[in-house]
Amino acid sequence: MSRTITTSDKKPAARADIIGGHTLSMFVNNKPGVLMRICQIFARRAYNIDSLVVSQGRDPQFSRLTLGISGDPAGLPQIILQCDKLIDVIHCYEHTPDDSVVRELALVKIVVEGGEKRTELLQIVEHFGGKTVDLNESSMIIRIEGASDKVDAAIRLMNSYEIIETVRTGKVVMARADQAT
Amino acid sequence: MAIEKEEELDGAQALIKTLSELGVEYVFGYSGGAALPIFDALETVESNIKFVLTRHEQGATHMADGYARATGKPGVVLVTSGPGAGNTITGIMTAQMDSVPMIIVSGQQVTWMLGKDAFQEADIFGITIPIVKHNYLVRETNDLPKVAREAFHIATTGRPGPVLIDVPKNVSQSPFTGDLDAEIDLPGYKPEEAMDIDSSSLEAAARLINLAKKPVILAGHGAMIAGAEAELMELANRTESPVTSTLLGKGVFPESHPLSVGMLGMHGTAYANKAICECDLLINVGSRFDDRIIGQADKFCAQAKIIHFEIDNAEVGKMIVPDVAVVGDAKVALTQLLPMIEQADNADWLEHINGYKKKYPLGYKKQGGLRMQQVLDDIYELTDGEAIITTDVGQHQMWAAQFYLNSASFKWISSGGAGTMGFGFPAAIGAQFACPDETVIAVAGDGGFQMTLCEIATAVIHKLPIKILVLNNHYLGMVRQWQELFFDNRESGVDLEGNPDFVKLAEAYGCKGINIKRPADVKKKLQEALDYNEGPILINAECVKTDNVFPMIPAGAALEDMLIEPPKHKMAKPVGST
Numbered sequence: 001m002s003r004t005i006t007t008s009d010k011k012p013a014a015r016a017d018i019i020g021g022h023t024l025s026m027f028v029n030n031k032p033g034v035l036m037r038i039c040q041i042f043a044r045r046a047y048n049i050d051s052l053v054v055s056q057g058r059d060p061q062f063s064r065l066t067l068g069i070s071g072d073p074a075g076l077p078q079i080i081l082q083c084d085k086l087i088d089v090i091h092c093y094e095h096t097p098d099d100s101v102v103r104e105l106a107l108v109k110i111v112v113e114g115g116e117k118r119t120e121l122l123q124i125v126e127h128f129g130g131k132t133v134d135l136n137e138s139s140m141i142i143r144i145e146g147a148s149d150k151v152d153a154a155i156r157l158m159n160s161y162e163i164i165e166t167v168r169t170g171k172v173v174m175a176r177a178d179q180a181t
Numbered sequence: 182m183a184i185e186k187e188e189e190l191d192g193a194q195a196l197i198k199t200l201s202e203l204g205v206e207y208v209f210g211y212s213g214g215a216a217l218p219i220f221d222a223l224e225t226v227e228s229n230i231k232f233v234l235t236r237h238e239q240g241a242t243h244m245a246d247g248y249a250r251a252t253g254k255p256g257v258v259l260v261t262s263g264p265g266a267g268n269t270i271t272g273i274m275t276a277q278m279d280s281v282p283m284i285i286v287s288g289q290q291v292t293w294m295l296g297k298d299a300f301q302e303a304d305i306f307g308i309t310i311p312i313v314k315h316n317y318l319v320r321e322t323n324d325l326p327k328v329a330r331e332a333f334h335i336a337t338t339g340r341p342g343p344v345l346i347d348v349p350k351n352v353s354q355s356p357f358t359g360d361l362d363a364e365i366d367l368p369g370y371k372p373e374e375a376m377d378i379d380s381s382s383l384e385a386a387a388r389l390i391n392l393a394k395k396p397v398i399l400a401g402h403g404a405m406i407a408g409a410e411a412e413l414m415e416l417a418n419r420t421e422s423p424v425t426s427t428l429l430g431k432g433v434f435p436e437s438h439p440l441s442v443g444m445l446g447m448h449g450t451a452y453a454n455k456a457i458c459e460c461d462l463l464i465n466v467g468s469r470f471d472d473r474i475i476g477q478a479d480k481f482c483a484q485a486k487i488i489h490f491e492i493d494n495a496e497v498g499k500m501i502v503p504d505v506a507v508v509g510d511a512k513v514a515l516t517q518l519l520p521m522i523e524q525a526d527n528a529d530w531l532e533h534i535n536g537y538k539k540k541y542p543l544g545y546k547k548q549g550g551l552r553m554q555q556v557l558d559d560i561y562e563l564t565d566g567e568a569i570i571t572t573d574v575g576q577h578q579m580w581a582a583q584f585y586l587n588s589a590s591f592k593w594i595s596s597g598g599a600g601t602m603g604f605g606f607p608a609a610i611g612a613q614f615a616c617p618d619e620t621v622i623a624v625a626g627d628g629g630f631q632m633t634l635c636e637i638a639t640a641v642i643h644k645l646p647i648k649i650l651v652l653n654n655h656y657l658g659m660v661r662q663w664q665e666l667f668f669d670n671r672e673s674g675v676d677l678e679g680n681p682d683f684v685k686l687a688e689a690y691g692c693k694g695i696n697i698k699r700p701a702d703v704k705k706k707l708q709e710a711l712d713y714n715e716g717p718i719l720i721n722a723e724c725v726k727t728d729n730v731f732p733m734i735p736a737g738a739a740l741e742d743m744l745i746e747p748p749k750h751k752m753a754k755p756v757g758s759t
Contacts, residue, residue: 029369033306033318040311081495087315087335090369 022076023095023102023173025181026065029088030056038065038089041082047071051104051170062090064181066173093180095173097147100181105145105169107133108155111162112140121161128154139164192322193222193353195361196286199326201228203333205257207248207614209233209241211268213261215301216288218354220259233614233643236635238265240607242272243633246281247571247611250594251619253406255282255336256611262289263301266347267308271601274312276343278598279429280402282336283343284329291351292320306347314342322352323359331365339372340493341406375492378509378517385505386464386488387521393462393486395530396422399445399474402429402597403467403492404511405590410434412515413466419519420464421527423534425453427468429597432587437566442534443543443586445740446474448579451541451732454740456534457482466490467511470500471598472736472757480739490514541732541745543583550725551700553577553652557584559703560622560650563711568620569594569612573605573629576658579730581624603632606649610636613645620648620711627653627680637690640717648710649692649719651683654726662729667754687719694719 028034035054042049051068071079076094083092095102112118118140125132125142128150134141144154148171155166175181190198196219200208208230212220223232235241238260245256256276260266266287276283289295290302306318315335317328325348332344390396398417404410410433417424417440424434425445436443445453457463463482467490468474475481478500489503490511497506507514545554557580560568566586571594572578578595587593594612596604609623630651640647661675684694693713697706697720710718733744737757 033310036307037310044311078495078499081497085493085495087367087370 022069023100023171024065024067024069024080024083024092025095025173025175026067026083026092027057027090027181028063028065029090030061030063031088034063034088035065037086038083041079041086042069042071045071045075045079047075047079051168053170053172066171068171091180093175095175095181099179100173100175102147102171102173103145104148104151104171105143106151106155107167108142108144108158109139109164109166110142110158111138111164113138117161121158124154124157130154190357191218191222191354192325192348192357193218194226195322195357195359196325196329196348196353197222197226197228197230198361199329200257201226201230203329204254205230207231207233208257208259209235209244209248209611210259211235211238211241211261211265213265213288213301215262215290215350216259216265216348218350219286219288219348222353232259233639235607235639237633238268239272239603240610240633240636240639242269242283242285243275243601243604243607244611244614244636244639245283246272246276246604247594247608248615249276249281249283249611250608251569251591251612251615253282253591255284255333258283258285260285260287261301262287262305263303265301266305267303270308270312271599271603273309273343273345275596275599275601275604277312277314279596280341280406281343282341284332284336285343285345287345287347288353289318289347289349292349293351295349305345309345312343313345316345316347318347319349319352322355322357325352325357326359326361327363327365330363331367334365334367335370339370339375340403375508375510376513378507378514380517382505382507383514383518384521386507387518389462389486389488389505390420390464391521391523391525393420393525394527395460396420396462396464396525396527397456397460398422398424398434399457399463399465399468400424400426400430400434401466401468402427403469403490405430405433405467407467407492407511407513408590409466409512409515410590412512412519415519416464416466416515416522419522419524421525421531422464423453423456423531425449425456427471427474427597428582428595429593430468431582431593432590435588436586437588440531442538444582446471447476447734447736448583448730448732449474450543450583451743451745452534452537454732454734454743455537455541458741459533460485463487464490465503466515467492469493469496472500475500475740476734476742476757477737477739480741547700551698551703551723552728553654553722553724554580554584555700556650556652556697556703556707556722556724557581557624560707561585563704563707564620564622568592568622569609569616571595571605571609571612571621571623573625574600574602575626575629576654576662576728576730577624577626577652579659602629604629606630607633607636609647609649610640610645613647614643621646622648622650624650624652626658627651627655627677627683628657630683631680634686637687637692637717637719641691644716646714647717649687649717651719651721652724653680653683653721654724654728655680656726658728659730661727665727665729666748666752667735669751683719683721692717692719694721697722
């Protein structure tokens, strides 16, 4: 039986054994292969990495990782310990929206041919505090940033227009107050 | 010719010099193109390192493993790139599963060819990530001494494990201009924290222990690695607890001691498993609650409190969620715990367990041919339980665990977690190199022995007086046992027809060989083997073909569902694996 695969921004139906929305932050050695070690821990335990941001730390000897993950909730504490156990991982913490600031950035390329549609779109962009970063006769690129649910909401509204493609950075997280990220 | 000045060293020489300074006595390995500079450095650098040429790289890893388990010092392996490194996988995995310190140095293609499918190129760094404690692909010649020091530090501290160092040929043969004493730099690794035990966890543990009326101590490999034998004995005496051990913990508490109930788990003693089922407190010192010992996790010690002494934080709550976890080194933890422990009087409980010992002793039939159990029982008696025993995996391993009681640590060398066939004989070679004055007995089945028997040559060359005891039933007996019990006795892939004449085979290598066929001859022939010390001796014992190991807990079943003797009715297929 053939199946048509469509791209959409709809979330997959919720499953009891899957948890989404968990955000892990890791401080790691900035060396080749470190990401492989971490990814193997998730893959072996049937976890999916929904988003991943890696960047050099303030001290270039280290890197920052932010992972958005989903998988069996019972396994999560053990996964964190396994990551922490890696020699190349300085620390691994889980963050919730309550104890941290989570931000994401999305670029959305949309077909715009008529002036009326363009005006409507610009109203949405303004409402979400976004910005038009590229504009030509046939399309525009919109930048939206904020908490993931805000980015989700903006893209949902734009879905009634003809979206060519979207790119999201994935979540970056920083712990509030004196907690380490 | 010895190298004197540091400025004349190349990377390989700096590496060998560092290994020598780290106290390496033996390097087990197999040469090859990409490792040529390192092999050359073994000749040009003055050191106490002796190189042992094996006949297969898997053998080299198991020898290093046996050396490490007999001494507590890391075993060192040197191989070439590609297939050479690939052949070490099983041995590295075996060491990782059983927390064995090991350093594997592998040659590698030159750095500018990596990723280009060059001759004998394999991404051994990537391949081994899941089976090492840590690994390195060294890209700078001057990093070699620092990497070697870091590898040793990582392999031997905290929970030990294997560390692989992959060295491209241009890195090893370029001039070394760095610091031979470069300090290690591991900001993400703090094994010293294991010496700092949380006092509130110790107090909570002491409260549970002082309240217990039916305690049991479970002694694991971690207690042995920590060197906590005396503390464990004191804890057992003060709490009047029966002590059971895991397969790898055999010997950390003397199995001939009245408080010992032997090994627990799938093929453990009935009295150990009954003690676990009936206790009100389980004190686990240094075991990771392997699935072979817990059976059905939600029924394991369901009525009892559980204390878990564990050095690896990631093991706490992985299989069993304890009531109290004490994270850190077992010796340090027990030393700090003992002053808080009151002298218990659990005479009734011990009497009850002794009743089980009398009711369900380990035994075997004396008629109907030669039994593996008898051979093991006799060799135990002839060696007073003092020999170093290495085993392969299968029925002979479980019977050896049951019948060869160990009285001291580091004398039982067996592949537990990985269950690696072919492990026992090369591990015995490593152990004999480590302990030249000890009696070393490699207990193998006819299946596993044939996987690494080429190492007879290695044992013969070095005149190692190993007793190679091949318990030969012409079957892969443990698998056949499962097929008999759970698959209507349909034998599939278990008949080892075509076995060689093992005595003739040994003789072809210049190794002495003898046969044992009759139960009445066992002691005499074994004594003959024990008295022969000119080199290795192979003892081929022709055993009953279709014997089964009991007691048995089918995989995934609860300990209370243990089969003490053969079942009278057909068994359901087990839910757990193997």
